[in-house]
Amino acid sequence: MNDTVIKTENLIKTYNISKVKTHALRGVSLEVPRGSFSCIIGPSGHGKSTLMHLMGGLDRPTGGRVFIDGSDITKLSNSDLAELRAKKIGFIFQFFNLLQNLTALENIETAMMFSETKDENHHGRARELLSLVGLSEKLKAKPSELSGGQQQRVAIARALANNPDILLMDEPTGNLDSESEAEVLENIFDLHNEGKTVVIVTHNSEIAKRAEIIYKIRDGVLEGVTHGETGKHARPDRGSGENIRD
Numbered sequence: 001m002n003d004t005v006i007k008t009e010n011l012i013k014t015y016n017i018s019k020v021k022t023h024a025l026r027g028v029s030l031e032v033p034r035g036s037f038s039c040i041i042g043p044s045g046h047g048k049s050t051l052m053h054l055m056g057g058l059d060r061p062t063g064g065r066v067f068i069d070g071s072d073i074t075k076l077s078n079s080d081l082a083e084l085r086a087k088k089i090g091f092i093f094q095f096f097n098l099l100q101n102l103t104a105l106e107n108i109e110t111a112m113m114f115s116e117t118k119d120e121n122h123h124g125r126a127r128e129l130l131s132l133v134g135l136s137e138k139l140k141a142k143p144s145e146l147s148g149g150q151q152q153r154v155a156i157a158r159a160l161a162n163n164p165d166i167l168l169m170d171e172p173t174g175n176l177d178s179e180s181e182a183e184v185l186e187n188i189f190d191l192h193n194e195g196k197t198v199v200i201v202t203h204n205s206e207i208a209k210r211a212e213i214i215y216k217i218r219d220g221v222l223e224g225v226t227h228g229e230t231g232k233h234a235r236p237d238r239g240s241g242e243n244i245r246d
Contacts, residue, residue: 012063042217090159111161129157149180
């Protein structure tokens with residue numbers, strides 16, 4: 001697998017807070033192969049989430065470049081960047097970010113605003129995605145009526161709304177109990193087995209030990225790249241992965 005889907009070159013991110021400069025990233029260069037399963041690990045507060053946000057076009061770097069499918073996304077206008085995110089990237093976060101006044105089905109339909117499919121197909125597509133994550137019976141449930149694991153599975157279905165090639169996840173199981181975590185991991189590994197490029201920021205060893213590539217970030221620098229398993233992933237064991245200690 002030598003086709004690169006995400007590439008960063010000398011990525012720098014500096015925040016100016018109350019006249020104090022904070023260097024979140026200090027020149028990170030990496031490549032993510034298409035169809036791979038990768039993890040970004042490292043101590044809290046050392047730039048992992050910042051890196052993921054820049055890779056997905058949620059934020060702009062202070063310096064350096066990000067390429068998706070060979071195109072420099074740092075040159076895109078805000079509207080073009082939003083369109084690229086909507087069509088090519090699905091985001092999943094530790095906190096589910098569901099719209100509380102909408103049902104599970106409506107949360108997914110809302111994410112289809114940039115879809116090229118006709119509006120009349122959105123309802124059917126949303127139902128299919130909820131079925132994919134095992135929530136066919138929860139179509140009309142609002143987030144407050146769902147468990148944490150169920151809410152995260154709705155978030156996964158929402159991330160798939162426009163069939164993106166890339167899934168970027170920031171601690172997707174960090175807010176779940178052991179049983180819910182196992183259910184969500186099962187969904188994540190199934191998506192990779194279907195060919196999605198998956199990049200996960202995590203402290204969870206259950207996820208990291210199955211990664212094909214592990215990028216370790218420390219003090220805003222890419223400290224090392226480890227190549228792990230190369231095959232597709234088996235379903236995870238039932239139970240929680242331990243946190244990685246740094």
